[in-house]
Amino acid sequence: MLETPSIRYAMLTVLLSVFMVSGCSTLPKTEPETQPPMHEFTEVVPQDKEFAVQVYDPLEGFNRGVYRFNYYFDKYLFLPVVRTYQFILPDYAENRVSNFIDNVYEFNNFTNNLLQLKFKQTGITLARFAINTTVGIAGLWDPATSWGLYRQTEDFGQTLGHYGVGHGPYLVLPVLGPSNLRDTTGLVGDTLAFNNLGPPYWVDDDDVTLAFTVVTAIDKRKRVPFRYYGSGSPFEYEQIRMLYTKKRELEIDK
Amino acid sequence: MRVWLINITVCLFLGLSTVALAADKPYFYPYVNPYEATVMELPPYYHAAIPETVPTKTFKLKVFPERIIPEVFWYENGLDCSLVFQKGKAPLVFVIAGTGARHNSPKMLNLQKALYQAGYHVLSITSPTHMHFIVNASSTFTPGHLYEDAKDIYRVMQMAIDEVKNDIEISGYHLTGYSLGGIQSAFVAMLDEEKKFFDFKRVLLINPPVNLYNSVTRLDRLLVENIPGGINNLDSWLDTVMNRLAEAEKEMGYFELSGEYIYKAYKRFPPREDFLASLIGVSFRTDSSNMIFAADVMKGGGYITPKNAGMSNSTALTPFYLVASRTSFDDYFRNHFVPFYKNRDPSLTEEGLIEMLSLHQIEPYLRSARKIGLLHNEDDVILQPGEIDYLQDVFGGRAKVFPTGGHCGNMNHQDVVEFIVKFFAGQEG
Numbered sequence: 001m002l003e004t005p006s007i008r009y010a011m012l013t014v015l016l017s018v019f020m021v022s023g024c025s026t027l028p029k030t031e032p033e034t035q036p037p038m039h040e041f042t043e044v045v046p047q048d049k050e051f052a053v054q055v056y057d058p059l060e061g062f063n064r065g066v067y068r069f070n071y072y073f074d075k076y077l078f079l080p081v082v083r084t085y086q087f088i089l090p091d092y093a094e095n096r097v098s099n100f101i102d103n104v105y106e107f108n109n110f111t112n113n114l115l116q117l118k119f120k121q122t123g124i125t126l127a128r129f130a131i132n133t134t135v136g137i138a139g140l141w142d143p144a145t146s147w148g149l150y151r152q153t154e155d156f157g158q159t160l161g162h163y164g165v166g167h168g169p170y171l172v173l174p175v176l177g178p179s180n181l182r183d184t185t186g187l188v189g190d191t192l193a194f195n196n197l198g199p200p201y202w203v204d205d206d207d208v209t210l211a212f213t214v215v216t217a218i219d220k221r222k223r224v225p226f227r228y229y230g231s232g233s234p235f236e237y238e239q240i241r242m243l244y245t246k247k248r249e250l251e252i253d254k
Numbered sequence: 255m256r257v258w259l260i261n262i263t264v265c266l267f268l269g270l271s272t273v274a275l276a277a278d279k280p281y282f283y284p285y286v287n288p289y290e291a292t293v294m295e296l297p298p299y300y301h302a303a304i305p306e307t308v309p310t311k312t313f314k315l316k317v318f319p320e321r322i323i324p325e326v327f328w329y330e331n332g333l334d335c336s337l338v339f340q341k342g343k344a345p346l347v348f349v350i351a352g353t354g355a356r357h358n359s360p361k362m363l364n365l366q367k368a369l370y371q372a373g374y375h376v377l378s379i380t381s382p383t384h385m386h387f388i389v390n391a392s393s394t395f396t397p398g399h400l401y402e403d404a405k406d407i408y409r410v411m412q413m414a415i416d417e418v419k420n421d422i423e424i425s426g427y428h429l430t431g432y433s434l435g436g437i438q439s440a441f442v443a444m445l446d447e448e449k450k451f452f453d454f455k456r457v458l459l460i461n462p463p464v465n466l467y468n469s470v471t472r473l474d475r476l477l478v479e480n481i482p483g484g485i486n487n488l489d490s491w492l493d494t495v496m497n498r499l500a501e502a503e504k505e506m507g508y509f510e511l512s513g514e515y516i517y518k519a520y521k522r523f524p525p526r527e528d529f530l531a532s533l534i535g536v537s538f539r540t541d542s543s544n545m546i547f548a549a550d551v552m553k554g555g556g557y558i559t560p561k562n563a564g565m566s567n568s569t570a571l572t573p574f575y576l577v578a579s580r581t582s583f584d585d586y587f588r589n590h591f592v593p594f595y596k597n598r599d600p601s602l603t604e605e606g607l608i609e610m611l612s613l614h615q616i617e618p619y620l621r622s623a624r625k626i627g628l629l630h631n632e633d634d635v636i637l638q639p640g641e642i643d644y645l646q647d648v649f650g651g652r653a654k655v656f657p658t659g660g661h662c663g664n665m666n667h668q669d670v671v672e673f674i675v676k677f678f679a680g681q682e683g
Contacts, residue, residue: 031564035561
């Protein structure tokens with residue numbers, strides 16, 4: 001079971017981050033003729049205050065490298081694959097696939113709601129899974145939402161946060177994008193639980209699991225409208241880092 | 255029933271279609287407050303019916319092939335333009351994006367679709383204030399100068415036509431742009447009178463400022479005046495925004511980033527005016543700080559980044575981000591823009607430059623050029639009191655002013671799109 005791609009992935013990430021930390025400096029290279037700017041950071045920005053954009057990011061050099069890798073990966077591999085997928089399948093079929101995947105992943109919502117002792121949400125998740133798997137025909141449709149049973153998303157990163165674990169250093173994961181030490185740990189936990197106790201374990205067919213993992217990746221990318229440097233900001237790395245951190249805080253507080 | 259029959263009969267007799275009758279239905283815009291009108295998404299009910307997708311080709315222009323792009327902009331390697339094309343011979347409309355907007359921003363896409371539907375090729379140009387344009391296509395690295403920007407835009411337009419002329423058949427040229435792109439259209443049209451490359455048939459200015467400096471300082475003030483404690487308290491403002499979204503999600507049971515959702519949330523929790531105003535202010539400050547950073551780096555630094563320092567693709571930009579977001583347009587204008595142009599022409603003064611960057615400066619041309627039309631809103635937040643009257647006086651019958659719509663808020667409204675299409679067909683203005 002440890003052979004599934006997502007686990008190998010997570011392990012690779014951790015290894016990479018250990019080895020490549022010392023990689024590159026994040027300060028501008030100075031030369032003898034370097035002069036300070038007219039508006040200098042230390043004068044313009046209050047130094048006794050912490051700003052939301054200053055997220056703890058000790059591995060910034062490495063993270064920026066991965067961000068760059070993701071930009072090229074997205075451009076030359078991921079998005080072309082997503083476009084081909086969208087070209088082949090009609091929208092209607094794509095939506096059925098999305099629903100199917102969401103339904104399979106209710107497993108993670110269930111375990112994490114339960115771990116956080118959110119019994120009402122756990123119940124809703126269970127009811128959604130039951131309704132959508134039966135009435136919604138193996139989860140291809142989502143009648144539960146139209147009946148007012150909304151999806152209760154929780155993951156293990158949120159569970160850790162719920163019990164007081166801080167976000168730790170910011171991390172950019174290859175392909176998967178923004179994360180931090182807590183959420184990466186959460187991701188590994190969720191993947192382990194999903195693979196060893198959840199649907200892949202029930203199905204017990206490595207080929208099916210692999211196919212499912214690949215389609216999930218494509219579907220997930222399809223649903224995120226984000227395009228690297230589509231924001232038009234030279235500070236996109238900083239903005240994503242801040243928004244990701246804020247978004248996770250809110251998700252944990254809810 | 256009988257009234258309906260009489261209507262039809264009258265229409266038939268007078269040779270009017272029921273469509274013409276429908277067009278007489280008075281303009282209605284669901285937001286009365288100009289800040290709401292600017293910020294809020296127009297509910298789909300009022301949208302013009304436009305195609306969902308149109309045939310589009312995106313291409314890159316190496317405007318200055320010799321230019322070495324600094325490593326900090328590692329993702330930039332040429333200016334993207336997009337062409338929406340017809341199969342047969344058709345006139346082409348150039349569209350210039352507004353401040354900080356790209357050739358494919360949502361407003362640009364809407365214009366492209368509406369114009370495509372009306373039978374035009376559409377060539378879209380990213381705003382000269384956008385980082386992407388500054389890095390790849392600016393000759394001065396000091397955007398905001400309408401005469402200089404017009405030259406940069408003109409160069410790009412010529413190269414773009416060169417690029418596509420073998421693929422499509424063009425029967426003539428039109429020009430339009432919204433917001434800053436609107437006022438730039440006027441200056442590009444004037445430049446063309448001299449260069450005669452395009453010989454534009456119709457030029458439409460959509461929600462342009464009258465005086466650039468006055469309009470941007472108004473936008474900047476929206477931030478300063480509506481965020482308690484100013485920019486150093488932007489974080490708590492951001493927290494408020496995020497918390498409100500979270501509250502809305504909790505109340506409504508779900509969240510999605512769609513116009514319909516935001517409209518529903520808006521109906522349920524009407525936002526306060528100061529909040530809407532601050533949203534416009536923050537959005538403008540974001541655009542202008544991106545612009546200032548890009549301009550400074552391209553010039554070799556000295557304003558908000560160190561001079562002669564190498565910034566690589568791994569350089570941490572957080573300190574520069576914090577400085578850039580604390581640099582107002584007014585700062586940029588006085589400390590960067592004015593000295594640069596004064597250096598070129600010592601006779602220039604600050605006041606002289608402010609006056610120069612306005613429609614007042616080219617008023618005689620605007621009065622005489624019958625090809626130029628204006629589309630505006632009476633409640634546009636970028637205009638000063640009296641400016642709408644000034645515009646109506648200058649453009650006379652060529653001005654179409656809607657009573658509400660804020661700053662470019664109504665650009666996809668069915669009546670507005672209808673006017674735009676009719677304008678290029680020569681039926682309006």
